[in-house]
Amino acid sequence: MIENKNTILAKAKTWFRETIVINHAGNSQKLVDPKEFNINPFLTVYLANFLTGNSSPQSIAKALIYPRVLGQSITTSFGANIQKFASDVLDGFASTTSGIDIEFIDQVDGVRKYCQLKAGPNTINKDDVESIAGHFKGVINLAKVNGLRVSYDDMVVGLIYGEAHQLSGHYKRITSQYNYPVLAAHDFWFRLTGDDGFYGELVAAIGEVAIEADYSQELNKIIDELAQQDEIIRLSRIK
Template sequence: MIDKNKKMEILEGARRWFREVIAKNHIRNTLKLTNPKEFNIHPFLASYLANFLSGNSNPTNIAKALVYPRVLGTSITTSFGQNIQSFTSVLLDAFGSTTSGIDIEFIDQVDGYKKYCQLKSGPNTINKDDVETIAEHFKGVINLARTNNKRIPRDDMIVGVVYGTKNDLSSHYRRITYQYDYPVYAGEDFWLRLTGDSNFYHDLIEAIGSVALESDFSSDLEYVIKELSETEEIKKLSNIM
């Protein structure tokens, strides 16, 4: 189990990582949204969604209907998923793997065995095809180890899901376990195995959440919406109604 000083170092690193990687990317991507070309605008739905959101389809409300889903959902969720491996590799003693198809390798703090892990950000972040890809990668690692006279049990080939719970896991994740017999550990269970600290997952959520106090971007967001609403493309959509 990690000691107190190491834990505080990791949590402070988590704040720094979220602030410098996720938040900065989020802000940079948001500032691009003054340009209508950043959106795949659905001409049949834009005005409807603006009216649904705010009661009318003037240019400002159309801009809001376009910007809000991007900045509050798609943009930051994608950024988090793309950068989560760098977070775990840099902050934890979970070393990036040189094995094809494996993200990190670490000693499981629950059972003491070395784990070969593919990282996934959340409980709904894989699709049907990903299941077979993961299974094939794991099978390849086991077979390669066998040719080198090394045995890797199937239980040591795992999928680690950074947040969520076992009950949250989609049917695709469940297939990895029930069809292919590879464990999937999510959220608190995953972080316990990685750190040996049963409170680490919740402390990590709190640490990253504390960055929110520094993240008042409301005035800049108003500027983005205003600039977008004044473009000819958005004005034309407003005039349709």
């Protein structure tokens, strides 16, 4: 699996650079328009003062932009691109089975696994649980019709990142109610590659791309432009 490992690492770096970083920059550039925010005039002025000690247009712009670019925007982008991660990075494991993202031979037990990929330990909701269970049940029923032996343990949810103790109640319900395993990142990547240290290598590889991503000057320009908008200037005059 060494060749596969190196290929995955290289493709993961390309995916992060060409998908996550580019989308993040594009979404950030939209934030020069106050309409991109649901502005609460009470909290926004408060947060500007909390952040910088004043409610100047520049401070208000920072209070609006920082949470978006450092939290909501990038988190949403990462989660929304998991299917692209599957097709771009794990294309060698692509599945033709409906409702399944990848198939792989488990390097621990030697059994083929049918896997739905998810981003992290808090990235599904109640409806997702039912959808996942429905897809898995459909695969098991189809296998029976075709005379194939597929068990509940062969249907797995694999997480790109996150630890087992961080799993949300929705993920736990997939296991407790429906008996399908949820593989947190370390376990998932170990079973996929057979390398107990692969998850750490993957984090390090993405980290190499992250170091390239200095967007500070562009972000300052976005803050400056937002600070010049009439709605932001009006907020700054609240005393």
